Amino acid sequence: MAAAAAEEPPAPLSGVGWAATPEAAPAGWSVLTTSVEGAAANLGKGFGHKGGGYLCVSTGGQAATGPVVTDVQVLSERNPQPTGYSRVPEFPEPRAGVSRKKRVYVRLQPLSAADTAVFDIKLSSKSKAIPHYMKIGELGGFAVWCKKGPVPKSSLAPVPSPRTVSLGLKQLSLQPAADSEQKAPERPLARSGTKRASFTLPNSVDDGSGIYNLSAMDGVPFTLHPKFESSLSFGSNALLAELNVKSLADIEKEYNYAFVVERTAAARLPPSIC
Template sequence: MAEEEEKTPLTGVAVAAAPGAAPAGWTVIAVTVEGAAANLGKSFGHKGGGYLCVSGGGAEAPPGPVVTDVLVLSDRSPQPAGYTRAPEFPEPRTGSSRKKRLYVKLLPLAAAETAVFALKLSSKSKALPHYLKIGEIGNFAIWCKKGPVQKPIPKPRTLSAALRQLSLQPPDSDHKSPAARSSIKRVSQHESLYDTSSIYGLSAMDGVPFTLHPKFQSKLTSGSNAILANLNVKSLADIEEEYNYAFVVERTAAARLPPSVC
């Protein structure tokens, strides 16, 4: 496969009876790395042999599950847990013999840590750097290239024009300089100390100027001693005696028995 086809993981591995038997969206591996015809022979029961084919591996991230592993096992080996039989195009006849079976493990892209990005075929004696040999079928060795999965990054959500109009911030607040933004945040003596950038920061006292009652204005101007002279300091015993409450009514009501039901 070409390098531009190895940017994203594969989404499927299958076997086609002929290069033209693969459905749309599948790429047939028709030649080996040496340039020879990659006909797997009659190992899969097809009259004219079989060709390995793959799906996915394009430039865009696949929306569905990806191939995380591929196994080549004999027909006497049990099916491994978590793996499925690779599909064949067209569907094989019932009872046809298989010397080798191809199994594929699929996982969702978000759950996969590593995945298969490419498959290649070669002669049994050749070694492919950076590729892992997964088995042999017919006269060929099958190699796969694995790598870490890059999870898709969600796009940042943008506010629509209608939601932007509901914001309490000025529309050009993001384009102002830091000095201009800091000057807006300064609070004068008649402004609220609450953050009014959100409706949850508003207070009932926002915008209400602070003024002193005239009764206390004269005392304040005459000096602090005049204010302290009128203060009545009470001790803890005086406070307890003034606000003493014996809860007699509550205790009497609690002691009453409920009326009997006839």
């Protein structure tokens, strides 16, 4: 059952402190009583206290939204307190005038503003190195190591999802529907005579070909000359009676030309009149 459950990412530390005894640490705090080698991790000598002392850490859990520890420093009492850092709390409250040879400082930042944080602190002998941990100093004959990493996204407060535009608003449109558009009726050309052929001009708006298919006669009404309106009626052959039909012989006789000049020039002979 436990193996099937997904492992939750570790939570960053929310505090680092010092406890005079393991029992002095408040609820929710974990006391580092041993080093990685298994030796008792009493750091009283490093703090200049004869009774001893232990480092302790606190984690707010996965649901924590308060400040987290982003850095830890172990400095001598001769070093000034770094800007943006605070001295770790002591349990019980320290007595006034008690000197500490080494002091531990932490930097706290809101969880939402922290990119990296401290996830664990361990102690070891001065000659041992702990993989994936960074040494931050020495206390009471022990080396102090911390492990840093990026703040997991699951530790951050849930971000509300952006509102989406409702379907009703998306369906609103100022453009008319395609099926509601009606084509303009074809416009018949005005008649300018008593008897003439008529035709309709298609609407140029509906013509997808554009103006490139138009000619000079587009839009000009077709009408007959008044000379022919009196003698011509639709369905009669009166106009055909006035036509003079010529045969091929009549045309050759009317337009006969001997090409004398051309033939004389081609022969390069002096012209002669026959």
